[in-house]
Amino acid sequence: MPPRSTGLDSKALAVYAKDMRLELRSRYALNAILMFAITTLAVVSFSLGQSGLSPKLLSALFWIVIFFSAMSGLAHVFVREEETGTALALRLMADPDPVYIGKLAFNFSLLTTMAVVVTPLFFIFTDAPAEHIISFLPVLALGVIGLSGATTLVAAIISRASVKGALFAVLSFPILMPLLIALVAATEKVFGGSGLGEALAELQFLFAYAVVMITASLLLFKFVWQD
Amino acid sequence: MWWKILLFVGMTAMIIASYVTPAPQQQIGESSRIFYHHIPQAWICVLAFATSMVYSIRYLRSRRIEFDDRAVETARLGFVFCLLATVTGSIFARIAWGSFWNWDPRETSVFVLLLIYGAYFALRGAVQEPDRRAALSGVYSIFAFVTVPFLIFVLPRIVPSLHPDDSIVDSSMEFTMGPSVRVIFFASLALYTVLYFWMLNLSGRIGRLVRVREDLES
Amino acid sequence: MFRLMAKDLAKRFGARKLFSALNFELTTGDSLAVIGPNGSGKSTLIMTLLGLQRPTKGSITFAEGDTELDDATRRRLVSFVSPYLNLYDQLTAEENLKFFITVSGGHVTGKQINKVLQQVGLEGRGVDPVAEFSSGMKQRLKYALALLSNPAYLFLDEPTSNLDREGKKIAVQLVEQLRAESILIIATNEEEEYQLATAQYRLGQ
Numbered sequence: 259m260p261p262r263s264t265g266l267d268s269k270a271l272a273v274y275a276k277d278m279r280l281e282l283r284s285r286y287a288l289n290a291i292l293m294f295a296i297t298t299l300a301v302v303s304f305s306l307g308q309s310g311l312s313p314k315l316l317s318a319l320f321w322i323v324i325f326f327s328a329m330s331g332l333a334h335v336f337v338r339e340e341e342t343g344t345a346l347a348l349r350l351m352a353d354p355d356p357v358y359i360g361k362l363a364f365n366f367s368l369l370t371t372m373a374v375v376v377t378p379l380f381f382i383f384t385d386a387p388a389e390h391i392i393s394f395l396p397v398l399a400l401g402v403i404g405l406s407g408a409t410t411l412v413a414a415i416i417s418r419a420s421v422k423g424a425l426f427a428v429l430s431f432p433i434l435m436p437l438l439i440a441l442v443a444a445t446e447k448v449f450g451g452s453g454l455g456e457a458l459a460e461l462q463f464l465f466a467y468a469v470v471m472i473t474a475s476l477l478l479f480k481f482v483w484q485d
Numbered sequence: 486m487w488w489k490i491l492l493f494v495g496m497t498a499m500i501i502a503s504y505v506t507p508a509p510q511q512q513i514g515e516s517s518r519i520f521y522h523h524i525p526q527a528w529i530c531v532l533a534f535a536t537s538m539v540y541s542i543r544y545l546r547s548r549r550i551e552f553d554d555r556a557v558e559t560a561r562l563g564f565v566f567c568l569l570a571t572v573t574g575s576i577f578a579r580i581a582w583g584s585f586w587n588w589d590p591r592e593t594s595v596f597v598l599l600l601i602y603g604a605y606f607a608l609r610g611a612v613q614e615p616d617r618r619a620a621l622s623g624v625y626s627i628f629a630f631v632t633v634p635f636l637i638f639v640l641p642r643i644v645p646s647l648h649p650d651d652s653i654v655d656s657s658m659e660f661t662m663g664p665s666v667r668v669i670f671f672a673s674l675a676l677y678t679v680l681y682f683w684m685l686n687l688s689g690r691i692g693r694l695v696r697v698r699e700d701l702e703s
Numbered sequence: 704m705f706r707l708m709a710k711d712l713a714k715r716f717g718a719r720k721l722f723s724a725l726n727f728e729l730t731t732g733d734s735l736a737v738i739g740p741n742g743s744g745k746s747t748l749i750m751t752l753l754g755l756q757r758p759t760k761g762s763i764t765f766a767e768g769d770t771e772l773d774d775a776t777r778r779r780l781v782s783f784v785s786p787y788l789n790l791y792d793q794l795t796a797e798e799n800l801k802f803f804i805t806v807s808g809g810h811v812t813g814k815q816i817n818k819v820l821q822q823v824g825l826e827g828r829g830v831d832p833v834a835e836f837s838s839g840m841k842q843r844l845k846y847a848l849a850l851l852s853n854p855a856y857l858f859l860d861e862p863t864s865n866l867d868r869e870g871k872k873i874a875v876q877l878v879e880q881l882r883a884e885s886i887l888i889i890a891t892n893e894e895e896e897y898q899l900a901t902a903q904y905r906l907g908q
Binding site for chain 1: 753754755757774775778781783787788789790791792793794798802803805806807808
């Protein structure tokens, strides 16, 4: 028997570190997600013109860009395991919980990287009110947590289906609907200049959504992973 | 057998009564009679989807494929009733509020329910192995159901509802419907529920026969 | 003393029955060879025993003495070597070994890794990505992983496929080294391999 056993945290960390290392060596998911985000952003900016967009329109556009970019890359962390046939070894040796937590952390890092690149570009391309960028950050952070929290389980589901195609977006959209509605509402208030205080209800909602979805994912993940 | 005859007689009587009694809502007039069907259909839709989720949970706990069969059968019924409720609601919306679709919170919720179960059937189509199909779609239907309370909470804050709050009970929880309206409405609700359980029972029996035939062939 | 029990185990795909009413009990030191022609369900039986496929009927129990092992302990104590078990191509051999040992709840040092790499004849190749390995070298690396995890249960599916003469010799040597302290299950068609086992189960008749 091995001399000592390690806990959930170090197992999850090992999964996370492994996926980050694989990603840094191929940069497949990051390239896909960034290219998708920048392309859609450019199309939006080019076709709508730069100035005079209302806060309502700006907030909807921002989250549409983020949603579809996320859909282009977040499933990769599970699909890669199935396509390279490494899922078998991982399933044999790793418990489901650390696998889920490690992959959730990976998807969160991926989305955060995208948000860090895309948000400044969005403000530049669309002339969104840059003075509100600080109060926008909490909304953005909660959005990134909610998006990765709700879609990582869906990514695990679709990686086990034989036809993947558009399935990820089809399965994710209804689940993300409440999140996207609240995100657009909160962003609209922030861009409109009413400050974070006005969006407090939405922020609480976003937080509750992320907590519930991650908890539910943890409970359900083993049924997806082990069959 | 007797209850099937009762259901037939009851349905016939309810449909006739819904047309010959005075219209339930005076301002909207004749077209408000759709309310006798629209609300029971919406109720069956919710009941059927909730039943489907319960069967999915039972499948994941027991791994007995029959529970997955029942989950799909009731989800199919739920989908049909959901479409019926959407169509009847949309017709009524055109007459009462001026357009077929308004993104009213309840319209949006029904739309999202249709999306969820559309995705559920798409997922089932994409997995060949029966046990895996059952587990994956079961997890998805439970996971999607978790988001429904969030939707119900967030929507009215964004768009005010056009649906009347007091069509069945007003804010003091008293019935505002006239006695004849009340009788027909609750009769319709009960009859639709019996009809749903009958349909569920029939599709369950067909599903079991299909399983028996598969066993015999193997 | 570890035990592996199968009770009334059956698996079928639709109309095709692979095995049924399979009963056995193995304890540490025992070994079982599963033999049968291609497509008779050897790999399916192995996968079912490993818990990666669900049996149509019956149950499998991993136990230490009389206490049943929980899933996490079982994952730490089970090792599997097979040509269709893939490691991460873009990680180095060392990174692969370290990752799988850590994630199964173990702990490993660089020294231990070097030692097992030497044992399987891969010394000096630890820093190379597995993508650059030949299929025989990959198979050797899986033996290194099995050695490191010091398994109480060792499952081998076609244990010498892809291996050259030298590799086969190393594999047999390692199996002999591990078998005293583990329960050994081999799925194979090679006579020399199933003679490693004390009991045989024949599939596909």
